[in-house]
Amino acid sequence: MAERYRQVERVGFGSRLPSSFVSVFVGLILFLGSFWLLFWNEGRVNLAQVATGAIEISPLGSPSAPLGRLVSLTGPMTSNELLGDHLFLRPGPYIAVSRKAEMYAWEEEKETRTQEEFGGSEVRETIYTYTKVWTENPEDSSRFYRSSEHVNPPMPFSSQLFRVSQAQIGNYRIGMQDLQIETPSAVPLDPQTLIPGIQARVEGSYVFKGRGTLANPQIGDMRTSYTALYSGTQATVFGRLASPNSLESYLGPRNVRFYRLFASDRFAAIERLAAEHTALTWILRFVGFLMMWIGADSFFTPLHTMLSIFPFLSGLGRFMTRVVTFFIALVLTGTTILVSSIVYNPLVLLLCLAVAGVFILNVLGRRPRRQVAGF
Incomplete structure (x- = not known):
């Protein structure tokens, strides 16, 4: 049976504001690190292809x-x-x-819930759960x-x-x-x-x-x-x-x-390598997206803290920034993956250029021709 313990502390506005700027710094590291992770992930060596050779x-x-x-x-x-x-x-x-x-052995799980109060202070309730595993x-x-x-x-x-x-x-x-x-x-x-x-x-x-x-x-x-x-x-x-x-x-x-x-046998081994590579690629893409989203959302932590003087404004602002940063992170993640694939794979670059060329020729071919007077 699990054992639970509760700890409650109140943090004033004066303590929360400086720490919110620390969150911005941490968020910047996550945001920039996500680009490196996504770029590195797309260039990982596919051992299934190596094994095939x-x-x-x-x-x-x-x-x-x-x-x-x-x-x-x-x-x-x-x-x-x-x-x-x-x-x-x-x-x-x-x-x-x-x-x-x-x-x-004992295992500790920690869950913290926060509730903002009028004036900018915050009540933090931490639940510690101990289980035997x-x-x-x-x-x-x-x-x-x-x-x-x-x-x-x-x-x-x-x-x-x-x-x-x-x-x-x-x-x-x-x-x-x-x-x-x-x-x-x-x-x-x-x-x-x-x-x-x-x-x-x-x-x-x-x-x-x-x-x-x-x-x-x-x-x-x-x-x-x-x-x-x-x-x-x-x-x-x-x-x-x-x-x-x-x-x-x-x-x-x-x-x-x-x-x-x-x-x-050799065939099953290569299939296993291909499945492992695909699974890890998608896992790291998702991790990179989360890093980018959390990092981008952290940029607004000082704003949320200042708005917490009026808790209803803080909640509304936090919801709006999370929605906006979600779509920003989604677009940037997709763009980073595409650019990285092009950098690492020249065939993808040639394919993109071919598609762009066909599109341009198609647009130019639809332009109406000017008729020469007298003909």
């Missing part, structure tokens, strides 16, 4: 690509090493193991509003990715140091996979350690689960052909490193 080589036989080129290699990935986490998981036939460690990153409880009643102990161990030092696909050695790895398979927790004599117990799909139970945990209790990439899994690796029999990290366009493993 990779030379596909066979896991057996001699390489069909020159050294230093980006290649893709598909086949069963194996290793002679056994891998565990030296905590609960016994060494086994894994290429990589992801340990997800979660602690039952499973989390990989417990909050620092010393910073809580009610820290003495809600204490998170230090986390005894954390989430971590483990990998073997050497692996191969067919005749090729895969450098493991910088390789981005996914671990798609859950590791069953039984006597064959767990270290004997561990000071913990298995509950469902977790190794549980603490004073409570998984159904009724106590603050500080830990639960751990594992996923892995098993030796022998069919995988596709994109990387640089560093030698006739080894792959390492590839330095792509604009110094973007590309060295990644997918537990799938």
